[in-house]
Amino acid sequence: MKKTLRLSTLCLILITAPLFMLTMNAGAISPHHAYNNGYDDGYDDGYDDGYEDAMDDCPCPPKPPILGGFYGGLSLGYEGYQIKRNPWVLDDNIGSLNTHANGWNGRIFGGYGRYFSNNFYLGGEIFAGTSNANGKDSISTPGFQYNGKFSAGTSLGVSVLPGIKLMNGGPLLYGRLGYIDTQLKVNDWSGSSGSFSSQWTSGFNAGLGVEAPLFGKFSGRLEYDYINYSSFKNNGVTGSKNSPSDNRGSIDLIYHF
Numbered sequence: 001m002k003k004t005l006r007l008s009t010l011c012l013i014l015i016t017a018p019l020f021m022l023t024m025n026a027g028a029i030s031p032h033h034a035y036n037n038g039y040d041d042g043y044d045d046g047y048d049d050g051y052e053d054a055m056d057d058c059p060c061p062p063k064p065p066i067l068g069g070f071y072g073g074l075s076l077g078y079e080g081y082q083i084k085r086n087p088w089v090l091d092d093n094i095g096s097l098n099t100h101a102n103g104w105n106g107r108i109f110g111g112y113g114r115y116f117s118n119n120f121y122l123g124g125e126i127f128a129g130t131s132n133a134n135g136k137d138s139i140s141t142p143g144f145q146y147n148g149k150f151s152a153g154t155s156l157g158v159s160v161l162p163g164i165k166l167m168n169g170g171p172l173l174y175g176r177l178g179y180i181d182t183q184l185k186v187n188d189w190s191g192s193s194g195s196f197s198s199q200w201t202s203g204f205n206a207g208l209g210v211e212a213p214l215f216g217k218f219s220g221r222l223e224y225d226y227i228n229y230s231s232f233k234n235n236g237v238t239g240s241k242n243s244p245s246d247n248r249g250s251i252d253l254i255y256h257f
Contacts (some may be wrong), residue, residue, distance in 0.1 A: 004240035015216055068115050070257045075107035077250030083150050087240040089190045095139050101150045121163035129155045142203030146190045176207035186234040186242055195236025203229035221252035
């Protein structure tokens with residue numbers, strides 16, 4: 001009887017022990033498992049995966065520069081003059097000519113610009129430049145030969161540049177409204193009679209351009225300008241009346257101080 005009781009007790013222990021251990025393992029929840037399942041027993045075990053610290057230490061990307069203030073630069077352009085010319089010989093009008101004078105143009109300029117509300121821009125600029133644009137024309141008849149030449153030289157100008165920044169850190173779209181004074185030269189001759197005129201002629205400058213940051217304090221511009229000049233005369237026995245206009249495209253390099 002005692003032997004049978006001892007065997008029964010041993011069998012009961014052998015059966016219940018694994019069940020007890022399984023129950024204990026199921027009730028034990030790891031901190032990581034409890035965190036993922038929303039379980040919180042109020043105990044801080046110091047576990048940290050480093051995510052929050054990494055977010056705190058990660059620097060924000062720098063904001064693109066807003067290039068305002070004083071600046072200076074160089075401009076290289078190509079221009080094409082269209083000149084309505086009315087020449088005469090011995091005070092007799094001999095016709096009407098549409099003369100073209102093309103060439104390279106270089107400028108040095110400086111100015112000051114300011115942004116308002118980080119988007120709207122207003123600047124003022126002065127410049128000095130020179131051009132090698134030139135062109136020729138002629139009229140031939142059985143009675144005589146007429147020849148003319150038009151060329152451009154030094155220019156001085158002042159402009160106002162209103163604009164708007166298209167996006168944060170993006171390009172600046174701007175316009176140009178200004179006054180320009182250019183040294184224009186005209187030669188008129190027929191046979192042994194001729195005359196030459198070199199005079200400063202004023203004009204109105206309207207343009208459109210785009211400026212974008214390049215690197216550091218440097219930026220670049222692409223610009224188109226239309227210039228309408230006042231008419232002027234080359235007085236002489238053989239002379240002409242001239243009404244010029246100019247179309248100019250340019251690429252500029254700017255340094256902001």
